[in-house]
Amino acid sequence: MRAQFKVNGADVDVDVEPRLTLADCLRHHLRLTGTHVGCEHGVCGACTVLVDGAAVRSCLMLAVQADGVEVVTVEGLSHDDHLTPLQASFRKHHALQCGFCTPGMITTAHALLTNEPNCDAERVREVLSGNLCRCTGYISIVEAVLDARSAYGHETEGTKDPAKGRDDRDL
Amino acid sequence: MKLPPFEYACPSDLSEAVALLAARNGDAKLLAGGQSLVPMLAFRLAAPALLVDLRKLPGLRKIDVSRNGVVLGSMVRWCDILADARLRTGHPLLLAAVAHVAHYQIRNRGTIGGSIAHADPAAEIPGIALACEAEIATVGTAGPRLIKAADFFIGPLMTLLEPDEIIVEIRFPAWPAQRRWGFQEFARRRGDFAMAAAAVWFDQDEGGRARNAHVGAIGVGDRPQRLPEAEAALNGRMIDDAVIAQAEAAACAAVDPQTDIQASAAYRRALLGTMVERALKSACSGMGES
Numbered sequence: 023m024r025a026q027f028k029v030n031g032a033d034v035d036v037d038v039e040p041r042l043t044l045a046d047c048l049r050h051h052l053r054l055t056g057t058h059v060g061c062e063h064g065v066c067g068a069c070t071v072l073v074d075g076a077a078v079r080s081c082l083m084l085a086v087q088a089d090g091v092e093v094v095t096v097e098g099l100s101h102d103d104h105l106t107p108l109q110a111s112f113r114k115h116h117a118l119q120c121g122f123c124t125p126g127m128i129t130t131a132h133a134l135l136t137n138e139p140n141c142d143a144e145r146v147r148e149v150l151s152g153n154l155c156r157c158t159g160y161i162s163i164v165e166a167v168l169d170a171r172s173a174y175g176h177e178t179e180g181t182k183d184p185a186k187g188r189d190d191r192d193l
Numbered sequence: 194m195k196l197p198p199f200e201y202a203c204p205s206d207l208s209e210a211v212a213l214l215a216a217r218n219g220d221a222k223l224l225a226g227g228q229s230l231v232p233m234l235a236f237r238l239a240a241p242a243l244l245v246d247l248r249k250l251p252g253l254r255k256i257d258v259s260r261n262g263v264v265l266g267s268m269v270r271w272c273d274i275l276a277d278a279r280l281r282t283g284h285p286l287l288l289a290a291v292a293h294v295a296h297y298q299i300r301n302r303g304t305i306g307g308s309i310a311h312a313d314p315a316a317e318i319p320g321i322a323l324a325c326e327a328e329i330a331t332v333g334t335a336g337p338r339l340i341k342a343a344d345f346f347i348g349p350l351m352t353l354l355e356p357d358e359i360i361v362e363i364r365f366p367a368w369p370a371q372r373r374w375g376f377q378e379f380a381r382r383r384g385d386f387a388m389a390a391a392a393v394w395f396d397q398d399e400g401g402r403a404r405n406a407h408v409g410a411i412g413v414g415d416r417p418q419r420l421p422e423a424e425a426a427l428n429g430r431m432i433d434d435a436v437i438a439q440a441e442a443a444a445c446a447a448v449d450p451q452t453d454i455q456a457s458a459a460y461r462r463a464l465l466g467t468m469v470e471r472a473l474k475s476a477c478s479g480m481g482e483s
Binding site: 023039040041043046062063064067070073076077079083086089130134148149151152 | 194195196197198199200201203224227228231232234235236244246248272295296297298299301302382383384
């Protein structure tokens with residue numbers, strides 16, 4: 023069955039079995055292996071991608087359901103030659119160890135910060151509760167996400183130089 | 194595990210969807226948000242021959258708030274409910290309960306109709322539908338039906354839905370501004386299924402005595418329950434700590450939870466009592482959830 027959609031800005035056209043999940047379609051048909059598949063039943067969050075801007079679990083969505091939508095994967099949130107502010111913040115705060123959960127953390131955090139740049143630590147924790155990390159203990163991940171808020175237009179007193187934050191914005 | 198093989202259809206009108214279901218005579222499943230069905234497929238707990246995707250059906254994504262109550266189309270997602278400011282007064286109890294439904298990513302796809310049809314005994318919204326006397330509007334080969342939530346849930350993952358019926362709306366009766374309510378849930382991690390949860394509400398007569406009390410229990414039986422014994426302990430009374438203690442005791446005595454991997458029966462029973470107690474205290478304080 024055919025499905026046509028956009029992935030990271032490019033049009034794709036795949037012919038897949040209905041039972042193929044969007045996660046497996048991205049990895050095996052489109053070779054976008056940044057999206058990780060952990061539990062395959064919607065618990066771990068490693069496979070999180072953006073569908074029409076919303077963070078969703080790509081293991082709980084069929085590829086054929088993506089027909090007509092716009093998908094952004096972790097590859098679409100990165101560059102070959104430099105780190106985005108969110109990635110740089112993860113590096114600065116040691117917010118990853120083995121890295122398996124990181125694509126899901128990045129896509130989820132990007133959706134959160136895009137929609138709610140002024141979110142507080144409690145909100146970050148609540149949103150990330152849908153993503154499992156077996157290495158870090160989460161504290162460093164929460165710190166990294168909070169620290170990246172300035173790049174998304176965070177507007178509270180903590181932002182010393184908001185103009186600079188916006189100049190650096192490269193999402 | 195990878196999903197079992199199935200055929201897939203994505204009809205663009207309701208009658209076509211009903212016809213597709215009817216033609217398979219029970220071997221087809223509706224796909225709404227897929228947040229419960231796809232895990233069921235992955236575990237091979239379900240292996241239907243056909244999935245009928247509802248995403249192109251028109252008119253199922255509306256939220257209508259009026260003096261007659263709140264009507265939610267079956268394809269309304271959790272994130273749609275949380276984003277609708279009208280529901281803060283239109284149905285604060287529903288809103289408070291939806292905030293406990295699953296995690297961020299799930300709430301972006303999961304639907305209210307899907308949750309009602311799935312009928313997990315530990316899910317919030319079947320319990321809220323029951324406790325609030327909601328009605329479930331369906332369409333099938335035999336025509337439209339309006340089913341009371343009290344009749345709809347008949348066992349774990351079992352409902353009154355016929356194989357060719359589709360939920361189109363969930364209708365909640367109007368919510369008076371003065372109504373007292375509380376919702377409390379305990380889960381090991383916010384967003385996980387409830388180990389026990391309680392939804393309570395009551396109105397007050399001119400003297401401040403409770404009337405029309407409703408007490409709903411979630412996660413302590415094979416389906417959501419109302420607890421008439423606990424409601425009787427509240428009706429006609431000024432709600433104070435002694436009355437709350439009586440309602441708590443009545444609630445504990447009324448449920449029959451089973452021991453499972455999450456908790457013993459005795460623990461679940463005690464937990465439900467505590468949830469009822471806390472929900473009544475928050476109802477009295479007018480704070481709803483806190």
